[in-house]
Amino acid sequence: MRNAYGVESVRAAEREVMARGPEGALMRRAAAGLAAECAQLLGKVYGARIALLVGSGDNGGDALYAGAKLAGRGAGVTAVLLAPERTHAGGLAALRAAGGTVVDGSEDRAEGVVARARLVVDGIVGIGGRGGLRERAARLVAAVAGDALVVAVDVPSGVDADTGEVHGEAVRADVTVTFGAYKPGLLIDPGREYAGAVRLVDIGLELASGERVLEALQYADVAGLLPRPSGESDKYRRGVVGVVAGSARYPGAAVLCVAGALRGGAGAVRYVGPAADAVIARFPETLVSAGPPSKAGRVQAWVVGPGLGDDGERLRDVVAADVPVLIDADGLRLAGEREVRARRAPTLLTPHAGEAAALLGVSREEVESARLSAVRELAGRYGATVLLKGSTTLVASGEGPVRVNPTGTPWLATAGSGDVLSGLAGSLLAAGLDARDAGAVGAYLHGLAARHASSGGPVAAQDVADAIPAAWRDVRRTD
Ligand SMILES: NC(=O)C1=CN([C@@H]2O[C@H](COP(=O)(O)OP(=O)(O)OC[C@H]3O[C@@H](n4cnc5c(N)ncnc54)[C@H](O)[C@@H]3O)[C@@H](O)[C@H]2O)[C@@H](O)CC1
């Protein structure tokens, strides 16, 4: 599991280490890790032109000590000070002693220094930052050459370390070297996008895993959660997933949802609805039935909503069932908050940002700019587990850390791929995973399947469904 910790926890862990160890030890470790990463990116340090953007706090101190190390190896290092009177004194002295130079960020020549640098180190603000870049910092950042390497210290300045929100201008880094622990803002868009590749440097902080606010499943975690048929399994023991999706107008949604469900580990897929002919034509192994879902026979979990149109009756029939239910797409619009809250069996809602926005009564942009608070708010309101889809997929339940999905590709943003995900996650629910695990494992496999199917090129939703078994085997290999 990859865990991310909030700023308060990181600061508390830092205080503990500082109380025990020699002064400045943490910053020296951080700076050493930062310098090593810069050196690796540069390839040749000797003669390289480096600019340090240095703010008023310890983040600037890290940049200065790292700059001193690089200057000691023959790089031409210039520190551009954004708050000259409040610059980290020890760091500044170290840089000067190593042969580095210093300019005031308000001087005209500062922009030229930044523009000529091959590598720019962003030490403007770290976890102490609030809001976007201020004007002078933003101007200097805008001067960075297009082909320069940008390394952010701890977090890209302007990105909220706790949430990934960006209010105003922020640094776009190629690499972010973060200290002691991942911060949520490095793993959730838009912050994740600004951070580039994230490198974690161990500086000896001890964080209790119970304090994590965000977690990302890794291969081994997923392998441990995948359903595994035992020798005595039969299709009912493996779980039957019921799919209520599609309409005369959208039969394709039913086919795609069933396609995902068939690959999700349940023993059988039951389809109820008006697209039975289309489903059977593509997947003859599906059990189809007409009539209401409640009369369809044994089902361990339902998926309801993709392409459903305005069929509130079938939706209500499913929501009244006493087994886990996944509600997606049109189902989200039709399901009342009170009905969902009243359910006793687990409920998993899988909105994309637009659907989440409609449920919350805000704009899509508001959801996309503050995903963490949106997914938590929805989980709280509905008393359910919520999987918020998009460039960063998050899964939140009422309690415990939020899960962030580490797999996927922007090629997944293709019509119908969400239907495949709901079928897949519903199948995992039927196979016995709880709602959080079914959502997180479903998103993980779905993203990995898309990568398999894509290999850098476009994919269609059906390709993603077809690649799920390969993704599954891929994960199992680590078992
Ligand atoms: N906490 C830890 O465990 C460690 C922290 N270290 C470094 O220390 C950093 C935190 O240092 P600080 O607490 O001094 O805080 P920062 O260096 O992040 O910020 C310092 C000051 O910047 C100003 N500021 C805030 N927002 C601003 C904005 N938008 N534009 C311009 N100025 C702004 C504020 O006056 C703030 O107090 C970490 O991010 C990391 O780089 C490391 O040296 C090692 C260990």
Ligand SMILES: Nc1ncnc2c1ncn2[C@@H]1O[C@H](COP(=O)(O)OP(=O)(O)O)[C@@H](O)[C@H]1O
């Ligand atoms: N930029 C992106 N990067 C990665 N995955 C994305 C991105 N945009 C969308 N996705 C994923 O693509 C899928 C699209 O689902 P959805 O929006 O429901 O589409 P549809 O309704 O057409 O099936 C989701 O799994 C979502 O997480």
Ligand SMILES: [K+]
């Ligand atoms: K920074």
